[in-house]
Amino acid sequence: MIYLFHALVGVLVSFVMAMPVGPVNLAIVQGTIDRGRDFGYRIAAGSALAELFYCLLAVGLVNFLFASAAQQENTFLALQVASVPLLLTLGIANLIKRTEPKPPSSLGHKGGYFIGLSLNMANPALLLLWTAITSFLKSRNIIVDDPENPVYFPSLMIYSIGVAVGTFGIQALIAYLSSRRATALNSYRRQLLTRIIGLAYLGFAAYQVYDLYFNYEWADFIRIFGRV
Numbered sequence: 001m002i003y004l005f006h007a008l009v010g011v012l013v014s015f016v017m018a019m020p021v022g023p024v025n026l027a028i029v030q031g032t033i034d035r036g037r038d039f040g041y042r043i044a045a046g047s048a049l050a051e052l053f054y055c056l057l058a059v060g061l062v063n064f065l066f067a068s069a070a071q072q073e074n075t076f077l078a079l080q081v082a083s084v085p086l087l088l089t090l091g092i093a094n095l096i097k098r099t100e101p102k103p104p105s106s107l108g109h110k111g112g113y114f115i116g117l118s119l120n121m122a123n124p125a126l127l128l129l130w131t132a133i134t135s136f137l138k139s140r141n142i143i144v145d146d147p148e149n150p151v152y153f154p155s156l157m158i159y160s161i162g163v164a165v166g167t168f169g170i171q172a173l174i175a176y177l178s179s180r181r182a183t184a185l186n187s188y189r190r191q192l193l194t195r196i197i198g199l200a201y202l203g204f205a206a207y208q209v210y211d212l213y214f215n216y217e218w219a220d221f222i223r224i225f226g227r228v
Contacts, residue, residue, distance in 0.1 A: 002144075002151055002155060003151070003154065003155060003158045006143055006144070006155045006156070006158045006159040006162065007158050007159065007161065007162035007165075008162065009137065009142060009143060009159060009162065010055075010158070010159040010160065010161065010162020010163040010164075010165070010166060011162045011163070011165050011166035011169065012166065013133060013137075013163065013166065014051065014162070014163040014164070014165075014166030014167045014170075015166040015167075015169060015170050017129070017133070017167075018051075018166065018167045018170040018171055022204075023087060023090075023119045023123075023201065023204050024043065024047045024116055024119045024120055024171065025171065025174055026197050026200055026201065027043050027090070027115050027116065027119060028040045028043045028044060028047075028116075028171055028174050028175050028178065029174065029178045029193075029197070030094070030193070030194065030197050031043050031112060031115065031175075032174075032175045032178040032179050032182065033178055033179075033181075033182045033193070035112075036179065037175055037176060037178075037179040038112075039112045040112070040171075040172075040174070040175025040176075040178060040179065041112075041172055041175055042111075042112025042113050042116070043112045043113070043115050043116035043171070043175070044116060044167075044168050044171035044172045044174075044175060045112075045113060045116065045168060046112065046113040046114060046115060046116025046117035046118075046120075047116035047117070047119065047120045047167060047168070047171055048116075048164040048165070048167040048168035048171070049113075049116075049117055049164065050116070050117050050119075050120030050121045050126070051120060051126065051163055051164050051167040052160055052161065052163065052164035053121070054120075054124075054126040054127045054129075054130055055130045055134075055159075055160040055163045055164070056157075056160050057127050057130075058127055058130035058131040058133075058134050059130075059134055059156040059157075059159070059160055060156065075124075076124035076127065077216065077220060077221075079121065079122050079123075079124045080122070080123075080124055080125075080208060080211070080212060081212065081221070082122050083119075083122035083123060083205075083208055084205050084208050084209055084212075086118060086119070086122055087201050087202070087204050087205035087208065088201075088202065088205045090198075090201040091198045091199070091200075091201030091202035091205060092198070092202075093198070094194050094195065094197050094198025094201060095195060095198035095199070095202075097194055097198075116171075130163070134156075134159075143155065143156070143159055144156065
């Protein structure tokens with residue numbers, strides 16, 4: 001029963017946290033409208049996998065993957081820097097792309113998993129988010145907080161899986177609703193939506209640059225990328 005409870009907590013919390021508009025949700029909306037519902041589902045699945053990874057790190061696996069706090073910080077800084085050209089590429093591609101109706105047979109579905117996975121993996125802030133949420137839930141005794149408890153480790157693993165399931169659930173719902181609205185979009189509206197999404201991607205990229213500029217020193221970038 002305790003495992004089921006932890007799974008439900010993970011599902012409910014992630015269901016709420018995945019609702020705000022972000023790069024992944026924008027990709028799902030656009031991918032669904034351009035390539036169909038299944039493509040949107042694939043983006044959601046890739047996103048959920050990345051969410052599972054960061055949640056597992058938050059519940060304690062971070063100590064097994066990184067030898068030191070400095071190595072962890074360097075890795076996450078590199079991921080955050082990598083997200084800037086990724087978002088810029090998506091933004092520019094959407095601004096210059098012309099949306100033209102295509103027959104269903106010409107719409108490929110490959111790449112959806114990678115889009116969702118890469119967008120979320122390039123967002124190390126998810127680790128901070130799930131660390132804060134998990135700490136709060138532990139402090140309120142909502143999830144197991146005693147490492148000596150025999151159900152501690154499996155409960156947190158199931159909680160993390162619940163987070164991934166909840167993330168996929170809300171984003172799959174976004175894909176479903178987008179597919180319902182796709183038929184109502186004429187060529188002009190599709191083009192306008194594509195431009196708006198492109199500008200939103202550029203906005204996210206600008207915010208990432210702003211965040212990097214005010215939270216890191218040049219020495220941090222030289223220390224990491226000077227070795228390449």
